[in-house]
Amino acid sequence: MSVPPPSPSPSPSYEVWALAGIPEVRPGDDLARLVADAAPGLRNGDVLLVTSKIVSKAEGRIVRADSREEAIDAETVRVVARRGPLRIVENRQGLVMAAAGVDASNTEPGTVLLLPEDPDASAAAIRAGLRELLSVDVGVIVTDTFGRPWRAGLTDVAIGAAGVRVLDDLRGGTDAHGNPLNATVIATADELAAAGDLVKGKADGLPVAVVRGLGHVLGEGATAAQLVRAAADDMFRLGTSEAVREAVTQRRTVRAFTAEPVDPAAVRRAVAAAVTAPAPHHTTPWRFVLLESEAARHELLDAMRDAWIEDLRRDGKTEESIAKRIRRGDVLRNAPYLAVPCMVMDGAHAYGHARRDTAEREMFVVATGAGVQNFLVALAGERLGSAWVSSTMFCRDVVRKVLGLPEDWDPMGAVAIGHAAEAPRERVERDAERFITVR
Incomplete structure (x- = not known):
């Protein structure tokens, strides 16, 4: 009797989709409740990708601003680079980004949105709420849109995280050819954030996405703050003219x-x-x-x-x-x-x-x-x-x-x-x- 050959192992894969049914978020809303209502079928190991705008709205981070520039000034702790009206700054959350993350889109005229006060804590609160409401263990990433050194265009990155291994440190291992990996640290949370952005879109009213099939990325204790490069290791901490002034004054x-x-x-x-x-x-x-x-x-x-x-x-x-x-x-x-x-x-x-x-x-x-x-x-x-x-x-x-x-x-x-x-x-x-x- 012949024995059939074993079935080939399935190729690694995952699913990502945007959640429909999230209503317009207002100050005081319970985001975990809104997500649970829109996605009662969440499973253990899923990763939730939540646009920072709705977190800011729920947390009341909406301010009246006669000038967006004034709000940027208030949220800035250090100017990294300036070119014309564009400013790359370090904001109160320690993030280096354009305009301190102050956003005048998707908010009422005359108002601006500030980033969540503590995005990691925001992610942890959503995660805890979903555990209580749906009895599921999920990872949560709060995302925002960044430009990047060396690269044109924008992408979503993680600014807050809970229950996710934000970095995958492969140093000390080897590649497929046995070569040592000496500098390979993968920004897993940023990769997940970018995947979610592909289905959420920027103007489609879909602020939350779910990734399924990557349960191995879940883990305790990590935060998105770990993704911010320490000043001592940041070779691009300043723009050109700012670097010159910094070197002179320092x-x-x-x-x-x-x-x-x-x-x-x-x-x-x-x-x-x-x-x-x-x-x-x-x-x-x-x-x-x-x-x-x-x-x-x-x-x-x-x-x-x-x-x-x-x-x-x-x-x-x-x-x-x-x-x-x-x-x-x-x-x-x-x-x-x-x-x-x-x-x-x-x-x-x-x-x-x-x-x-x-x-x-x-x-x-x-x-x-x-x-x-x-x-x-x-x-x-x-x-x-x-x-x-x-x-x-x-x-x-x-x-x-x-x-x-x-x-x-x-x-x-x-x-x-x-x-x-x-x-x-x-x-x-x-x-x-x-x-x-x-x-």
């Missing part, structure tokens, strides 16, 4: 460094930024000597220290006073990386007139300072701390001799570079108006 003088090594490529990128500074007569007055070896740093700093001690003794300072001053100068010695910016005056004009020759040199000094400032700001953008110290300017002959530099290279201080050992102190606010004169 640059600090760092005097204590960790032992973590400095990436030489990061310093070279900072040099590339430095040499874009303006300079007179189309010249290039900047040179950067990079002391990457510990031996080179110690040789220079020892020679500078000896020269400084000699100067202080000539000035009549006591040995105790000299020791204190030397200790205060240890910021360069404690840094794992040093750069010595130098000025060259190739292309300078010689006028043979003291006043004009002095002004010519000052132009080159200003241009070199602009390059050093670019360098420091670029280092901050590379997440490297730095401290510009003027000491090499007081012993240029010593520096040139130790580093083997040409006589026409003028050391313009030194920059200590490394990873900050502690958070910088808050910068004292300066009123820009105090530094402005208008004629």
Whole structure:
């Protein structure tokens, strides 16, 4: 007797559909009750995708607004990028999105909808309500529409979640060919939100969708807040002009460094930024000597220290006073990386007139300072701390001799570079108006 071959395993599949029968939602409505009435056949393992607009309406997040811009201002905690009237901001929920999620569509004229106060809590409340009403264990995702870096167009993503594993971390596993998965973390909740958007539509009056057949995505303890990338890991935290301003304002003088090594490529990128500074007569007055070896740093700093001690003794300072001053100068010695910016005056004009020759040199000094400032700001953008110290300017002959530099290279201080050992102190606010004169 022949035995029939086993039936092939069914291919993975799921169903997704929009719920009909959800009425216009008003403040105070019980969303779990409305969903239960529209979908009494919900099953364990189903995932409910709920548009944030109806959650906001039910929770009374409708405000009168003479101007949508005013509402956006009130909901914004940080401007990420601005282009014309469009603003990408971080809102009170910690979400980075256009217009802080303030929506003037599908609401009465003269009003706007704010996002739910706590979308994760909203999802948890709907889930608990459905468990009580229908005795089912479902996942709930509150969705909203986002744009995305790198990509054109909009899609729905999860801003609140309950009972769903929002992220599927595959790191440590292997692919079908046995290759290790080192960076694969799937945004499961966002994928579900986008699937629901395909059937809900934006203007069809269908604010809720159900996904069936993916019961494995259910799980306890996860929230949509986990989908928001931490600031320290966010490479796109700011727009272009905002990033420039942030790097400038966040640059600090760092005097204590960790032992973590400095990436030489990061310093070279900072040099590339430095040499874009303006300079007179189309010249290039900047040179950067990079002391990457510990031996080179110690040789220079020892020679500078000896020269400084000699100067202080000539000035009549006591040995105790000299020791204190030397200790205060240890910021360069404690840094794992040093750069010595130098000025060259190739292309300078010689006028043979003291006043004009002095002004010519000052132009080159200003241009070199602009390059050093670019360098420091670029280092901050590379997440490297730095401290510009003027000491090499007081012993240029010593520096040139130790580093083997040409006589026409003028050391313009030194920059200590490394990873900050502690958070910088808050910068004292300066009123820009105090530094402005208008004629």
